[in-house]
Amino acid sequence: MYKRQGYHSISLRQLFDHLMRGRPLPPKPIIITIDDGYADAYTNAFPLLREYGFTASFFVITDFVNERRPEYVSWDQLREMAAAGMEIGCHSRNHPDLRGKSVDYLVWQALGCKESIELELGFHPRFISYPSGGYDQRTIDVFHSAHYWGGLTSHQGIVQSSDRPFELVRIRVRGSYTAEDLLYVLNLEW
Numbered sequence: 093m094y095k096r097q098g099y100h101s102i103s104l105r106q107l108f109d110h111l112m113r114g115r116p117l118p119p120k121p122i123i124i125t126i127d128d129g130y131a132d133a134y135t136n137a138f139p140l141l142r143e144y145g146f147t148a149s150f151f152v153i154t155d156f157v158n159e160r161r162p163e164y165v166s167w168d169q170l171r172e173m174a175a176a177g178m179e180i181g182c183h184s185r186n187h188p189d190l191r192g193k194s195v196d197y198l199v200w201q202a203l204g205c206k207e208s209i210e211l212e213l214g215f216h217p218r219f220i221s222y223p224s225g226g227y228d229q230r231t232i233d234v235f236h237s238a239h240y241w242g243g244l245t246s247h248q249g250i251v252q253s254s255d256r257p258f259e260l261v262r263i264r265v266r267g268s269y270t271a272e273d274l275l276y277v278l279n280l281e282w
Contacts, residue, residue: 094122094144094146094271094275095144095145095146097120097275098119098120099120099121099122099278100118100119100120100121100122101121101122101123101124101141101146101147101148102117102118102121102122102123102147103123103147103149103179104123104125104149104179104181104218104219104241104242104244104260105179105218105241106121107121107123107252107260108218108241108242108257111252111253111254111257112254112257122278123148123149123262124141124146124147124148124149125148125149125150125151125221125244125262126148126149126150126151127151127183127221128151128152128153128164128183128187129150129151129152129153129156129157129164129165129170129183130163130164130165131162131163131164131165133150133165134165134169134172134173138169138173138176138178141178142176147177147178147179148178148179149178149179149180149181149219150165150170150173150178150179150180150181151180151181151182151183151219151220151221151244152164152165152170152180152181152182152183152209153183153184153185153186153187153223154182154184154185154204154205154208154209155185155186155204155208156186156187157170157208157212158208167212167213170212170213171212171213174213174215179219180209180213180217181217181218181219181220181221182202182205182206182209182217182219182220182221182240183205183220183221183223184201184205184220184222184223185200185201185204185205185208187223187224188201188223188226189223189224189226190222190223190226190227190228190231191226191227191228191231192228193230193231195230195234198230198231198234198235199234199238201234202220202234202235202238202240203238205217205220206238206239206240216239217240218239218240218241218242219240219241219242219243219244220235220240220242220243220244221243221244222243222244222245222246224246225245225246225247227243227245227258231243232258232259235258236258240258241257242257242258242260243257243258243259243260244260244262245259245260245261245262246262246264247259247261247262248261248262248263248264249261249262249263250262250263250278263277263278265277
């Protein structure tokens with residue numbers, strides 16, 4: 093349905109290249125993001141994305157993956173998803189609200205998540221999706237210093253700015269949405 097409507101999935105890296113370097117994007121670009129790394133990201137979302145030729149950015153809680161919690165994806169599943177063109181990003185080590193935390197704590201979150209993904213998947217994640225949308229300027233500063241390129245908020249919107257790569261907005265899609273509901277939301281004047 094979305095392909096017929098002319099939507100093209102892009103990665104956050106493509107958005108970053110567009111915002112920072114002016115690289116063109118396809119018409120009607122869409123970035124699909126999926127937070128937390130629950131097992132259904134692999135069993136439900138990933139097969140549908142492949143079937144319809146879309147990609148997505150999956151943000152994982154690395155301590156939960158490391159602990160092999162059964163309700164979360166595994167590193168093997170994430171390797172398969174990354175090999176299929178899915179983007180894997182950081183959703184922190186253990187999903188805390190990052191606002192008001194000390195620099196040391198934020199460094200532990202930023203580097204711990206990065207190092208787990210590097211060790212298991214072989215690349216540096218470049219984006220953080222702030223757990224529950226909680227971040228502040230100190231959070232931005234620490235993740236920026238850890239060589240992340242941007243951060244996703246829980247603020248609603250579709251217009252991104254090169255001035256605020258660590259405050260990217262997005263549209264929250266509820267589990268109750270139908271395909272028609274999502275198309276309606278995508279076509280709103282944000």
